[in-house]
Amino acid sequence: MIFRYKIAEIVFEADIRYRFTYNVMKDYLVDDEPARFSIVISDEDIEKEKNLSPYDLNDASYESTAVYRKFIYEVMDKYDAFFFHCSSIAVDNKAIMFTAKSGTGKSTHRNLWLKNFADKVTVINDDKPIIRKIDGVFYVFGTPWQGKENFGANIKVPAKALCFLSRSEKNSIGPIKTSDVVAKALNQTVRPKDPRLMIKLLDLLDGFISQVDCYDLRVNMDDEAAIIAYNEIVKD
Amino acid sequence: MKIKDGFLLRQFGEGSIVVAVGEGSENFNKLITLNSVGAFIFKKLGNDITREELIKSVIDRYDIDKETAERDTDAFIGKLKEAGLLDA
The missing domain is CATH 3.90.228.20 (Phosphoenolpyruvate Carboxykinase; domain 3)
Incomplete structure (x- = not known):
């Protein structure tokens, strides 16, 4: 499902699969501001997080960190973050x-x-x-x-x-x-x-x-x- | 010889730092900090240059004797080679 978030005063949408990720991010939900970009997490993104992680966690945890990684790359250039x-x-x-x-x-x-x-x-x-x-x-x-x-x-x-x-x-x-x-x-x-x-x-x-x-x-x-x-x- | 593609030099205050980008970062995730002489040689190595040309430019730039320039330049080149940053 697609949710809208605001982090560091930057509004974006993310397509979230797991309840875990939803719960992690729920304090940052917004509904009335336009999204600047969208984040979609693929199976490959989750696989990539798994390979980078020193821990052995479930896919839901990796979805959450994958959203963060994509967010970071999106905002560095345009938003000085x-x-x-x-x-x-x-x-x-x-x-x-x-x-x-x-x-x-x-x-x-x-x-x-x-x-x-x-x-x-x-x-x-x-x-x-x-x-x-x-x-x-x-x-x-x-x-x-x-x-x-x-x-x-x-x-x-x-x-x-x-x-x-x-x-x-x-x-x-x-x-x-x-x-x-x-x-x-x-x-x-x-x-x-x-x-x-x-x-x-x-x-x-x-x-x-x-x-x-x-x-x-x-x-x-x-x-x-x-x-x-x-x-x-x-x-x- | 020449620095391989995929390394970026950036000055911060009196020192400089080298980071790997693109393909360079696949095999190299360390950081190299350089003093001003190191940064000077590193920049010179951005284009293909011989050992002799390099030593001459160090002597011209820093006004030091040939022996010191040779010793320091060779030591620095050795370190770059060891770290896998140089194309022979």
Whole structure:
């Protein structure tokens, strides 16, 4: 069945086969705005997701990620939007992103912020937000794909800080070199094969990285980890 | 020699990064970061060029002695070959 969705302020239609996908995406349904494009998932698309996935899931789960992949490729060029693998939160309506390889503890660190600054923190998306440039400003948008703990909201928040997270016995936060940032950031997004789209993505990343404050954030699992990060990032 | 098709160089601040696109990305999903000299040589290798021409252009551009230019250029070419980016 065909449903209409709005993600990152972009309206599109998707032909959905599985109830699972419908449920994942239901907070993003709209009915009164015109769709800019349509997404149809073929058996081959599902097969492709299966081959890319490190897990062995059912076809319904792969339909959901296939919709996301198609969405990303559709919007990169026309809407200045890209996918960025991170846990993102809002503090005082400014987005702070924690990125790292899977298994490093993005959600664990996000949880420390929730625990210590509960009244100030909103989770935008715990795994797969969209970053989109609108009138020169980069925003972090919630998406239906919210990670294992399904944490997130359908909101739009201007990007403020990007933290490259790693585990450490002692907590510390400091600046990070631009060249390191680019290489690390490129590993947290989907890289298009189409050279034209790749150039577009590199341009977007360049602008994004220049606009946000980038940090090398080394943390353990104590409350102090979130507190020192908070004090540095949210200082003003 | 020449860089194979399907690799894209992009400058970010003081450094540069090489990513694979198109067919290049089928066998290569790593990223290469380069300093300014590396980026200069990489760009020169965008068109077919001999080792001698390359070394000469490095000497002209960076005003260094022949020995240093040869050593650095050979080391860099070796790395590109190892990574499978060069057509001999």
